[in-house]
Amino acid sequence: MEPGVLIQILVWGLYAGCIYILLAIGLNLIFGVMKVVNFAHGELLMLGAYATFWIYTLSGVNPYLIIALAMIILGIIGVFIERLCFRPIKGTGKLNEIFLSLGLIYLFQNLAALLWTTDSRSIHSPYSNVSVSVGSVRLPLDYIIIILFTIVFLIAFQLFMKRTTIGRAMRATSQNRDAAALMGINVERMDMLSFALGSALAAAAGSLWLISGQIVDPYMGSIPAIKAFAVVIIGGLGSIPGAIVAGLTLGIAENVVPLFMQSFAGLLGVSMSFTAWKDTIAFFILIIVLVIRPTGIFGEKGE
Amino acid sequence: MKLVRMNMNMNMNMKTWTGIISLILAFLIPLIFGINQYLLTVLIIMLVFIIYSSAWNLLALSGQASLGHAAFFGIGGYVSAIVANTLGMPPIAAIPVGGLFAAFIGVLIGLTCIRMREWFLAMVTFGFAIIAHTITTELSWLTGGWDGIPAKRLIPVTITNYIMYEYYVILLIAVAVVVIIYLIAKSRVGLALQAIRENELEAKVMGINVIKYKLMAFAVSAFFTGIAGALEIHHFGYITPEVYGMDISFWPILYSISGGLFTVSGPILGTIVITFIWEVLRAFGLMYERFILIGVILVLIVIFLPKGLVSVPEKIKSRLQL
Numbered sequence: 001m002e003p004g005v006l007i008q009i010l011v012w013g014l015y016a017g018c019i020y021i022l023l024a025i026g027l028n029l030i031f032g033v034m035k036v037v038n039f040a041h042g043e044l045l046m047l048g049a050y051a052t053f054w055i056y057t058l059s060g061v062n063p064y065l066i067i068a069l070a071m072i073i074l075g076i077i078g079v080f081i082e083r084l085c086f087r088p089i090k091g092t093g094k095l096n097e098i099f100l101s102l103g104l105i106y107l108f109q110n111l112a113a114l115l116w117t118t119d120s121r122s123i124h125s126p127y128s129n130v131s132v133s134v135g136s137v138r139l140p141l142d143y144i145i146i147i148l149f150t151i152v153f154l155i156a157f158q159l160f161m162k163r164t165t166i167g168r169a170m171r172a173t174s175q176n177r178d179a180a181a182l183m184g185i186n187v188e189r190m191d192m193l194s195f196a197l198g199s200a201l202a203a204a205a206g207s208l209w210l211i212s213g214q215i216v217d218p219y220m221g222s223i224p225a226i227k228a229f230a231v232v233i234i235g236g237l238g239s240i241p242g243a244i245v246a247g248l249t250l251g252i253a254e255n256v257v258p259l260f261m262q263s264f265a266g267l268l269g270v271s272m273s274f275t276a277w278k279d280t281i282a283f284f285i286l287i288i289v290l291v292i293r294p295t296g297i298f299g300e301k302g303e
Numbered sequence: 304m305k306l307v308r309m310n311m312n313m314n315m316n317m318k319t320w321t322g323i324i325s326l327i328l329a330f331l332i333p334l335i336f337g338i339n340q341y342l343l344t345v346l347i348i349m350l351v352f353i354i355y356s357s358a359w360n361l362l363a364l365s366g367q368a369s370l371g372h373a374a375f376f377g378i379g380g381y382v383s384a385i386v387a388n389t390l391g392m393p394p395i396a397a398i399p400v401g402g403l404f405a406a407f408i409g410v411l412i413g414l415t416c417i418r419m420r421e422w423f424l425a426m427v428t429f430g431f432a433i434i435a436h437t438i439t440t441e442l443s444w445l446t447g448g449w450d451g452i453p454a455k456r457l458i459p460v461t462i463t464n465y466i467m468y469e470y471y472v473i474l475l476i477a478v479a480v481v482v483i484i485y486l487i488a489k490s491r492v493g494l495a496l497q498a499i500r501e502n503e504l505e506a507k508v509m510g511i512n513v514i515k516y517k518l519m520a521f522a523v524s525a526f527f528t529g530i531a532g533a534l535e536i537h538h539f540g541y542i543t544p545e546v547y548g549m550d551i552s553f554w555p556i557l558y559s560i561s562g563g564l565f566t567v568s569g570p571i572l573g574t575i576v577i578t579f580i581w582e583v584l585r586a587f588g589l590m591y592e593r594f595i596l597i598g599v600i601l602v603l604i605v606i607f608l609p610k611g612l613v614s615v616p617e618k619i620k621s622r623l624q625l
Binding site for chain 1: 366421430433557591
């Protein structure tokens with residue numbers, strides 16, 4: 001394989017990994033604080049992408065500037081989901097959370113289909129024709145901006161969690177809910193905030209997905225979401241560095257493994273394409289990890 | 304446990320009578336309404352999904368809520384269609400083959416899931432449906448890829464009133480499946496599955512072979528799901544990878560929850576009621592609104608009626624007593 005092609009694939013992997021990381025960190029935060037898994041997280045990504053698409057087509061502003069607005073909108077939606085759906089069923093069992101999420105998936109997917117039809121949508125970022133030369137390879141500027149954006153998000157998120165009072169209160173709640181409540185932290189408000197923040201991060205992921213030139217449709221959310229779950233499980237529930245490492249690994253593996261398999265099959269004299277398997281790689285990793293460690297790699301906390 | 308038993312006995316009479324009356328009605332429908340193609344098609348699909356939801360619910364009885372049952376639905380359908388096409392078997396003989404193959408895959412998937420708890424099991428089963436979809440589209444020489452393959456009709460279309468015969472055949476199969484699932488749920492196996500769901504460790508301590516029963520639940524559930532899938536595609540006359548769709552995995556969950564999780568009558572009642580709502584909404588020409596409404600119904604039921612529609616009479620009764 002040519003080194004240039006490999007670099008290109010690595011950058012694609014990094015870019016895909018960034019989307020997974022943003023989703024996974026939101027899931028991690030919600031799980032940490034509320035001990036709830038929202039299976040409809042991918043639908044928040046989809047709504048975030050549509051919010052950006054919609055505002056961009058109406059206003060024509062640089063789409064990178066719209067991300068903040070999309071995050072605020074989804075943050076508000078997140079608050080409603082927490083208050084109206086997840087809070088009433090708190091403590092009634094994990095199966096109920098799963099079933100409730102399914103209802104939300106139906107609701108959001110078809111709401112989006114109703115509002116924006118099921119046509120695939122895409123936008124052109126103002127930098128879509130610009131690319132940067134690194135040695136012999138040309139990388140799209142948008143991918144590089146997205147990787148930088150993700151780094152900025154991650155640093156801001158980390159600072160928020162470590163340095164601000166609210167961030168500390170959230171971490172305290174996720175460590176020990178009862179103790180945090182006794183210390184005067186309003187844990188229900190922390191639930192709400194974690195959901196808002198998680199949804200906003202999903203919106204950021206969705207917006208970046210759209211801006212990078214990918215197509216958006218109402219049913220796009222479930223695959224990235226399930227991959228984000230894989231990232232959360234592989235990286236460890238509640239671990240942010242784990243999510244980053246696992247997200248990047250998955251993003252790169254998805255792009256590299258089909259290519260390696262293709263060249264391997266080529267060596268055996270078979271010409272086969274494995275690109276159709278791209279979306280299943282996350283599941284194979286997930287299944288292998290869970291067969292070895294049924295509670296996930298750092299699962300003790302979760303159970 | 305004892306309390307549950309007593310409650311069951313009390314409702315037994317009423318429930319048996321409702322069951323018998325609805326069964327008689329089901330047999331009379333073609334006689335009352337005539338051979339109505341639309342009505343019978345709706346009812347056939349409803350019966351298929353009664354089988355499917357009951358099978359899903361049996362697995363849920365053991366505490367394993369699968370989000371990827373479309374894998375078994377699709378595998379049963381494809382195997383049955385391929386077997387019927389290549390070996391020239393009549394569909395009615397090929398359908399059990401599809402079910403058996405689905406059960407075999409079910410045991411394999413069950414083995415990987417045996418130690419997983421709710422969330423992880425949900426994700427992994429969801430993943431298996433996507434893997435099954437990918438394998439099917441990749442094996443295009445066998446499965447026709449994205450275009451799918453034709454499947455023989457259960458009853459040849461050339462026979463007059465074939466749809467009526469098809470309805471009766473599927474009705475008989477559905478009744479048989481529901482009776483079998485009822486017997487399983489009420490037997491020691493069913494009790495063992497419930498014990499595992501309530502507390503796996505305690506069940507193990509009580510001497511229940513958890514792995515054996517969990518795998519058994521997976522196998523039986525996958526078998527009947529495969530049968531349902533095969534029946535559906537032999538009714539439609541073709542099969543495409545769409546049978547692995549996410550909504551195919553979600554329907555039995557919706558039906559079981561709205562009817563009543565972990566009960567035998569729940570999935571049946573849920574399928575009938577939701578199908579009715581669905582068809583009424585279709586008559587109004589609604590498309591996405593139907594799905595939105597279904598989503599809202601699911602959310603509301605999980606929050607306000609977690610035991611499903613079968614618990615409504617009890618709820619009313621306790622209200623009246625107050």
